[in-house]
Amino acid sequence: EDKVVQSPLSLVVHEGDTVTLNCSYEVTNFRSLLWYKQEKKAPTFLFMLTSSGIEKKSGRLSSILDKKELFSILNITATQTGDSAVYLCAGGGAGTASKLTFGTGTRLQVTL
Amino acid sequence: EPEVTQTPSHQVTQMGQEVILHCVPISNHLYFYWYRQILGQKVEFLVSFYNNEISEKSEIFDDQFSVERPDGSNFTLKIRSTKLEDSAMYFCASTPNSGANVLTFGAGSRLTVL
Numbered sequence: 001e002d003k004v005v006q007s008p009l010s011l012v013v014h015e016g017d018t019v020t021l022n023c024s025y026e027v028t029n030f031r032s033l034l035w036y037k038q039e040k041k042a043p044t045f046l047f048m049l050t051s052s053g054i055e056k057k058s059g060r061l062s063s064i065l066d067k068k069e070l071f072s073i074l075n076i077t078a079t080q081t082g083d084s085a086v087y088l089c090a091g092g093g094a095g096t097a098s099k100l101t102f103g104t105g106t107r108l109q110v111t112l
Numbered sequence: 113e114p115e116v117t118q119t120p121s122h123q124v125t126q127m128g129q130e131v132i133l134h135c136v137p138i139s140n141h142l143y144f145y146w147y148r149q150i151l152g153q154k155v156e157f158l159v160s161f162y163n164n165e166i167s168e169k170s171e172i173f174d175d176q177f178s179v180e181r182p183d184g185s186n187f188t189l190k191i192r193s194t195k196l197e198d199s200a201m202y203f204c205a206s207t208p209n210s211g212a213n214v215l216t217f218g219a220g221s222r223l224t225v226l
Contacts, residue, residue, distance in 0.1 A: 034214065042116075042203060042217040043155065088155065099145075099168055100215060102155040 002027045004091050006103035013079055013110055021074040021106045023089030033065050033072045034100065036088040043088055046074070079110045114138040116218035118204050124224045128193050133221045135187045135204030144187045145205040145215060146179065148172070155203065161187065194225045 003026045013019055025033060032050045036043035047056045052067035060083075063074045076083055086107045090100040117136040125131050137144050146158040160167040161179055178190045187206075191198055201222050205215040 036217075041201075041219045045214055045216070048214050090155075099157050099160060100147075100155075101157070104154045 002091060002093065002101040004089055004101050004103035006087075006089050006106050008106060009104065010107040011109070013108070015080060015110055015112055017079050017110075018075065018077045019079060019108060021076075021087050021089075021108070023072045023074070023103060025070050025072070025089070025091040025101075027091035027093050027101060029094040030067075030070075030091060031094040032092040034090045034092060035063055035072075035074050036090065038086045038088055038105065046087075076108075079108075081110050081112065084108060084110045114216075116204055116206055116216055118202075118218035118221050120221055121219065122222045122224070124226065125194055127196060127225055131191050131194055131223060133189045133191075133202050133204075133223070135189070135218055136185050137187055137204065137206035138208075138216060139185070141206035141208050141216075143167070143207045143209065144179075144181070145207075146189045147203045147205060147217075148200040149203065149220075150197075150200045158189075158202075191223075194223070196225050199223055199225045 005024045007022045032048050034048045035046040037046055047063045049065035052065055055062055055064045060077045065072045086105040088105045089103045092100050119134045144161045147155050148158055149155045157170050159169040159173045159179055176192045180188050201220045203220045204218040207215055
């Protein structure tokens with residue numbers, strides 16, 4: 001059975017801090033690792049990683065995949081209160097349809 | 113930006129009643145999905161749908177559940193006889209093709225079964 005594990009489960013930081021969120025995965029016929037941000041409702045897409053060692057970056061957020069260790073991290077630098085959310089990691093396998101297996105998420109709270 | 117639209121945003125029903133959740137996927141997308149998230153738990157895959165048939169379904173998606181694409185734009189999830197444990201947020205999602213793992217999610221339909 002496919003499995004995605006995230007840590008920590010929750011995190012409280014001060015504005016301006018840098019955080020690292022962790023994700024390990026075991027996905028049959030692995031194709032991609034995705035990060036989503038979930039605020040009140042729908043998960044919104046952040047990154048998709050398919051190649052090991054290549055960092056994806058968007059503003060203060062960046063992510064990297066290690067396919068050998070079956071691991072990914074999401075970094076957020078200079079955190080802001082608007083970064084407060086649940087960050088979801090999901091593994092996608094190859095196949096006829098794009099089924100994703102999600103982790104339980106990391107709840108990040110950024111305080112002033 | 114194109115989006116996946118879901119209705120209703122919240123539905124309250126009595127145990128044993130049938131519910132239908134509605135979704136309008138992004139217009140040029142070909143693959144459609146339903147996921148659910150029980151309060152405080154992880155997002156779980158229910159079913160994927162392509163070319164008017166189910167591509168894959170999870171163990172959660174038992175005989176009480178069905179999906180349908182009744183016309184060119186709508187994609188529905190029906191729960192025939194709701195149980196208390198069906199209370200959850202149900203997310204519809206779509207992708208343009210099978211090679212794209214990036215799902216675009218709708219805002220969700222919260223189902224409360226009393």
